[in-house]
Amino acid sequence: MKIHHLSEQNSVLNTFISEIRNVEIQNDSMRFRRNIERIGEILGYEMSKHFNYKASTIKTPLGDCSINLLENNVVLCSILRAGVPLHNGLLNYFDTAENAFISAYRHHKHDPESFEIVVEYLACPSLENKTLVLADPMLATGQSMLATFEALKPFGTPKEVHLVSAIGAQEGVDFIADHFDKNTHLWIAAIDKKLNEKGYIMPGLGDAGDLAFGEKLQH
Template identity: 35%
Template sequence: MLNTPEGVTLINHPLIKHKLTIMRKKDTPSFLFRMLLKEISLLMGYEVTRSLPVQQVEVETPITTMQSPKLKGRKMCIFSILRAGEGLAQGLLDLIPSAKVGHVGLYRDPNDLHAVEYYFKSPAHLEERFCLVVDPMLATGNSAITALDRIKRAGARDITFLCLLAAPEGIAALRKAHPDVEIYTAAIDEKLNEKSYIVPGLGDAGDRIFGTL
């Protein structure tokens, strides 16, 4: 896919490409898959937080005092869409250990593929936080849309969605439902198959993270 859709940032980095290639291989074991996902999340986290607001504060170095930038406002919130989102969230927490964490538990109805919520927990004051919603795969977009609906109802206003892989169908659906939410991804694949899996993709991310194939 040559042209990146509006509202989508494709993080085009050689290390991410290399690690993602290894993750795509069907014989990559779960422990290596998890390690690579965590490493990629660190690299992607650097890009997605590039525009976080800062303010000048006074600090005292061993030599003198100075004005230096510090993150402004309440601590950001990382929302993990369970269960696969945990693979991205843990790496991001290593990068931003002070971040608050929220969880949205969803499962896909086998009959109509719609996302069904079974759990939700979030920190307070979402309206004052930058919320980063994470899930490795953006396939149909149903889970992401349902999660974003719920997070917005809880008060969040400044939201970005981060995924490892995206299908064009999922991007189109998410942008239509939530045009105010920027999407960051490491790759935009070809399409969805008849079972709504991303092609060429890497299989079921949750199963590969947790070894439940």
């Protein structure tokens, strides 16, 4: 797997990462969503540098202009509900992208410290020979990302696969590196060292879905 860890180089991205982590700022859910969206925009911009382009000519009021334009047929797929702000950030930069949405959540049967990933809702266009961008803001164990990818397989074989996350744990990064094709790209803003006993990223930021949209009742 090709890993692009953006915070290894200092940029304004650090400001948005610090604010989604900061407990004094997290209470503002609108600001949290916007910061996740801005992180998605930055990750999308950097990802676009690795896409394919073709020479094109456009007409301006004063003449013709040659420019290279994006050639990839992009499908953005996000894991509900936490993935929505990240999806919006990516969609801000890929105007013509098709969109897919999937629900994948942790189901705790008996032991609160163990879980399985359950996929229920899925809406997806054909992925055949397209560029699949799979977005989940928090890459903890990596199991949700893998379960989502497996659920998408009946929709066709993508030409290339890009995974996008705001924050991940090294364990999750290692897990998907072992389970995805070596040509898969991971675009991630920050990588933390470990998971706690419940499978949450440390220091992480908490539950991204709750911070973006309010606390939920467990079922």
